[in-house]
Amino acid sequence: MKNLIFILITVCIGFNANAQNDVVTKLFNDYYDDENFTKISVSSKMFELFTEIEPGDEDEKDILEAVSKLKGLKVVAADSVGNSKQLYANAVKKVTGNGYEELMEVKDAQEDMKFMIKEKDGIIDELVMIVGGNKSFFILSLYGEIDLKKISKLSKSMNVKGMEYLKQLDESDQEN
Numbered sequence: 001m002k003n004l005i006f007i008l009i010t011v012c013i014g015f016n017a018n019a020q021n022d023v024v025t026k027l028f029n030d031y032y033d034d035e036n037f038t039k040i041s042v043s044s045k046m047f048e049l050f051t052e053i054e055p056g057d058e059d060e061k062d063i064l065e066a067v068s069k070l071k072g073l074k075v076v077a078a079d080s081v082g083n084s085k086q087l088y089a090n091a092v093k094k095v096t097g098n099g100y101e102e103l104m105e106v107k108d109a110q111e112d113m114k115f116m117i118k119e120k121d122g123i124i125d126e127l128v129m130i131v132g133g134n135k136s137f138f139i140l141s142l143y144g145e146i147d148l149k150k151i152s153k154l155s156k157s158m159n160v161k162g163m164e165y166l167k168q169l170d171e172s173d174q175e176n
Contacts, residue, residue, distance in 0.1 A: 022098075024128060024139065024141035036081055037078045038078070039075070039076055041074050043072055047068070047071075050068075062150050065150065066150030069145035072142075072144065073143075075140045077139075078138075079136050081135055084134065084135050084136055088112055088132020088137060091130045092130055095116055100116040100118050101117055101118070101119065103127075111136065112131070113129070124145070124147075124148065126142065126146070127142045127146050
């Protein structure tokens with residue numbers, strides 16, 4: 001009986017953790033074997049390793065605090081796909097219908113960009129960014145407990161392709 005309860009609890013925890021970014025995980029899996037796409041997956045363990053660094057100043061302290069609350073990062077990117085606008089539209093459609101709320105949208109002649117969040121009890125659980133245009137496609141999912149101001153600072157310090165788009169969040173916040 002104890003084993004059955006343990007198994008049920010483990011399965012429930014697994015479903016809960018997996019459901020957090022289920023839509024993005026499906027998109028990630030759709031492109032996983034396609035050589036035209038770069039795939040990046042960062043686990044919570046990697047973020048834990050960052051928190052062992054001693055902060056040098058207040059900005060670094062904020063960044064490390066933000067990182068300590070993250071559970072993962074997934075990125076799918078392509079620099080030269082002919083159907084990038086269609087990939088963007090499909091990704092936005094899939095994400096929009098699954099409990100995500102639009103945070104910000106940027107459109108220009110070069111590309112379209114949409115930031116969406118999933119929130120629970122006033123805490124952002126996931127930030128999804130989708131970018132498409134001029135043969136490029138990019139989707140990022142950052143999940144855990146997210147503070148948008150601190151994440152924009154983090155984006156400036158991380159050298160992960162596409163993280164530079166997150167500076168848009170900081171610029172948007174400064175305009176308000």
